[in-house]
Amino acid sequence: MRRSIARFLFGLVGWKITGGAPTVPKAILVVAPHTSSWDFLVGVFSRAILNIRISFIGKASLFKPPFGWLFRWLGGFPVDRVQQQDTVKFVIDLFNRHETFYFSLSPEGTRKYAPKLRTGFYHIALGAEVPIVLVGFDFEKREVQIQPPFYPTGNMEADLEHILAYFRTVKGKYPDQGIR
Numbered sequence: 001m002r003r004s005i006a007r008f009l010f011g012l013v014g015w016k017i018t019g020g021a022p023t024v025p026k027a028i029l030v031v032a033p034h035t036s037s038w039d040f041l042v043g044v045f046s047r048a049i050l051n052i053r054i055s056f057i058g059k060a061s062l063f064k065p066p067f068g069w070l071f072r073w074l075g076g077f078p079v080d081r082v083q084q085q086d087t088v089k090f091v092i093d094l095f096n097r098h099e100t101f102y103f104s105l106s107p108e109g110t111r112k113y114a115p116k117l118r119t120g121f122y123h124i125a126l127g128a129e130v131p132i133v134l135v136g137f138d139f140e141k142r143e144v145q146i147q148p149p150f151y152p153t154g155n156m157e158a159d160l161e162h163i164l165a166y167f168r169t170v171k172g173k174y175p176d177q178g179i180r
Contacts, residue, residue, distance in 0.1 A: 006048035015042070019146030021050040022133050025100045027149055028091075028125050029054060031135040032167045033178035034106035042137050043104065044074065046144045054102045055094065057087065088123045095128035104135070107163070113177045117160065125152050134163060136170035145170065 010016070022029070031043065047054045055075040062071050063078035071078075077094070079087055095101050107121055108114040125132050131149035138145060147166065152159050164179060172178040 003051050006045050010045045015142045017144045021052050024149050026130045027102055027133045028121055029104035029133045029135050030107050030121050031104050033172035034108050035111055035172035035174040035177040038173055039137055054104050056104050088120050091124045092127040134166050138170045139173045140171035
């Protein structure tokens with residue numbers, strides 16, 4: 001029922017999903033461009049429609065009352081940005097503890113324009129030996145675009161150019177803050 005309601009509401013506001021849920025048991029979903037708080041709602045509706053559990057990390061302050069329980073229930077893990085924390089190792093350990101695990105993050109690390117991508121997702125994919133699934137939130141087309149999984153080659157420069165080439169075609173809520 002939750003899936004039907006999500007599909008109805010998503011369609012009601014003119015959104016659709018192209019591509020489908022990952023066909024592999026584990027993957028890191030790299031979602032961009034991240035230019036608005038609305039991205040979170042688009043993601044929550046998308047995963048309800050796809051009927052898969054997708055985990056994520058967020059700044060620790062999001063996990064405090066009154067809404068901390070909600071972010072945990074949605075699959076979130078808090079990360080303390082103040083203390084030095086090896087987030088890449090933390091996420092690799094999460095992958096290693098689960099038979100099926102999907103993890104999403106925004107490679108920009110912020111809703112503002114970022115001149116370059118953070119590369120933690122790439123190191124996580126290599127360390128956990130999982131594929132990367134590129135997911136574009138295109139507000140211009142009102143479309144969540146899910147690309148087929150690909151395994152990083154170890155040639156980070158070439159792989160990042162492939163990733164950037166795709167995300168440059170996707171228009172976030174505020175395109176001037178997106179990937180260029």
